[in-house]
Amino acid sequence: MSSALSSPRKTAPPPGLLRSAARWLWPALRKDTAASATPTRIGIEGLPDGVGLLPPHVPVSLVAADDRSAALWFPALIEDAVAAGPVALVASSAPWADALLQRPALQAAYRAGRLQLWLLAPGLQAEVRRHGLPPLLEELERTGLQPGHALYVCDAQGLLSGLSVAELARVSRQLSALCRERLRPVVLGFFPPLEPEVLLPALRNLCQMSMHIATLRAEADRWSLGLERWNTDAGALFQTAFGLLHDGATDRLAADGTRTRGAVRELVEAVDQSEVIATRASVDGQRGVPGHWRIVDSLADLEVAAAASVAATVLIDAGQASDFESRARLVHQLRLSRPRTLKIVVRENLGKLRTHSEQALLQLGASTVVYKEVGFSRLLQLLQDINAQSHTRKVHPDYEQALDSFMPARERGYQPPAQFCALVRGMLDRTRGIGLSHSLVRLNVLAQIPHLDALRACHTARDGDLLTADHEGVYVFLFACREPDVELALHRLFTLPLTQLFASEATDSTDTGIRAMLAPLQESLRKGLPDYSAALANTPRPAAAAPAPQAAPAASPAPAGMPVLPPASGLAPEAAGSEPRALQPMAGGPGVQHRPIARRAVPRPSPRSMA
Structure with a gap:
């Protein structure tokens, strides 16, 4: 059966959907060849159970998920095709076809007429949308396609993208009918850039378009050939992948003996699986x-x-x-x-x-x-x-x-209120959506406990564990601490029992709740809050003993440059110009409780108003 005439043309080619590649590539010789019954390989060595052979009479889709895979796979694929018989190659890019013919085996096949080349014309997709595949096939047959050719379309994505579901279904039926008539494989090759997550489901759903689907992707210094569906000597394979290695001597890929199966890959076999x-x-x-x-x-x-x-x-x-x-x-x-x-x-x-x-x-x-x-x-x-x-x-x-995203701020311990709010919000923003759960605790200081004593009793040893104070209580932020672990964490942080320092506790471990708990603190900042940084840095920590309720220490005069500290009552001075507040008694009085009072913090009124 004769192959197409590919001799150079001296005049412009007739208008059509395809341009013969003969006018821009080396001249080729006319040669008659019979359709070969030799099996056509897939361009990869050592695959078991007939996986490495391309089936005739059914469409085959081969997807290169990345540039490394495309550069290794498709030249070897075309080399295997011309080794088995004559090939008709429809290319979407002239530079890609030029690079392909730099390989000696393909250059020789082209010169011998065993490799015919065409380029897709820009208006072809519009014709496919209106009429399907017949215009393309008519143009191919008019310019040299023979029944004995294996037909490779690279890149098929440009031919099929943008088609509606109904148009794809029509192309699928036409392609299936074409494959049944042809003696050798019909292959659709898909190049990057592409989206396998979008392309593969479309190919799976259009079974007539592609009963055989394989995807090659690079994985570190190896590759993986994933078979969405494939018929083999041992039966049908679905969602099966084979590990591959690159052979530098032949510049081809070969199976390394690794096989996985399933959408979430489960290892079936590997040479070092038990090591x-x-x-x-x-x-x-x-x-x-x-x-x-x-x-x-x-x-x-x-x-x-x-x-x-x-x-x-x-x-x-x-x-x-x-x-x-x-x-x-x-x-x-x-x-x-x-x-x-x-x-x-x-x-x-x-x-x-x-x-x-x-x-x-x-x-x-x-x-x-x-x-x-x-x-x-x-x-x-x-x-x-x-x-x-x-x-x-x-x-x-x-x-x-x-x-x-998983690391806390490189800060720990007491922070001025403004810095505390900024650091907490930054850590919430950075870790949002990755599954880390943090906790914010607001501890209302007992009326007779100075804020400084409560702050000095807290020892943080890990980055991201922060505390600050407002007029009424102490805030503790625990990075990557889930709500069930909060109580244990607090007992670890404080050198005194919590019931000797605090009257109540409000905790939230949700992103929304923590941000809502910060809102009152941010509001208090506008009215003025003390900064205890200097006092905590320059004064010793108290001994680990319960303070006497009746002997509240008096506030000492603040040195020059030091912020005003709260009095012994545990209440900070009011912001300048504001009216004095009346001390509100806590519910149940300041007596020592067996456990802190824990409750959700959103929404919540001010703890001082809960008396």
């Missing part, structure tokens, strides 16, 4: 460490040991709080440089990770965090449970940006 690489500190003092585990001494050794891992498990000790930075960077590096099938487990061994540190590690790429309370036997079971998992979270390529 565990652990730091010595993560298993220190444990009995029954499996003999096949690889134990390394340092984080640097672990990074080297995991440099070629595909689906192994990496076990990292969490260390102390000061070690977080090095662990976080290693987790991020491993996740970006290794396939998603690598499992990264962080185990608490010396101290407890803060909630935001745990969430940050998960966001940076850790598969899970194992708490200190979990025994070693349970750890072994957990590693077995996650053995088939693949990482599904998106990881930001920039470490600093990925970590920033």
